[in-house]
Amino acid sequence: MAKRVVPPVGRFGGVGEIRKRLRGSQIIYDNRDGLANEMLGIAKAKITDIFDWNGQKLELKDAKDIPDHALAAIRKVKITPTQSGEDIVEVELVDKVRVMQLLAKSAGLLDTEKDGDKPAVVDIQMVMPGEEVDDEEK
Numbered sequence: 001m002a003k004r005v006v007p008p009v010g011r012f013g014g015v016g017e018i019r020k021r022l023r024g025s026q027i028i029y030d031n032r033d034g035l036a037n038e039m040l041g042i043a044k045a046k047i048t049d050i051f052d053w054n055g056q057k058l059e060l061k062d063a064k065d066i067p068d069h070a071l072a073a074i075r076k077v078k079i080t081p082t083q084s085g086e087d088i089v090e091v092e093l094v095d096k097v098r099v100m101q102l103l104a105k106s107a108g109l110l111d112t113e114k115d116g117d118k119p120a121v122v123d124i125q126m127v128m129p130g131e132e133v134d135d136e137e138k
Contacts, residue, residue: 036103041069043099050074050091060089 028035049070051058063071078090104110 036106038069038072039099039103042073042094043096043103045070045073045093045096047091047093060091 045067049061049067051060073093073096074091075094076090076092078092080088080090082088101110
């Protein structure tokens with residue numbers, strides 16, 4: 001009788017993919033404080049961190065004057081030259097609402113209460129006219 005050979009489990013059923021995800025989850029878990037701080041910085045970034053607002057004109061600040069959390073919040077920068085020689089600068093920030101939703105969800109603020117959808121228990125006692133209810137029965 002031939003000896004049975006069992007192939008490595010890592011090649012079947014997506015086990016390798018699951019192991020990669022678990023490793024990634026562990027990395028995120030180990031660095032959760034830094035990740036939360038980075039997301040909080042992105043959530044608190046304002047346009048005035050990037051531009052100086054002088055009356056009707058916006059002026060882009062020097063990169064060294066822009067805080068790190070505001071730099072992390074920048075999704076896209078587009079510079080369009082014009083014929084007058086002044087460049088048009090467009091700055092797109094990340095979706096702050098989405099970042100705040102992720103923070104709230106990870107903090108458990110968006111979780112519904114488990115007992116919130118259960119009906120309340122109400123005790124109703126019916127008393128017929130002419131009957132008296134003793135205090136002990138209440």
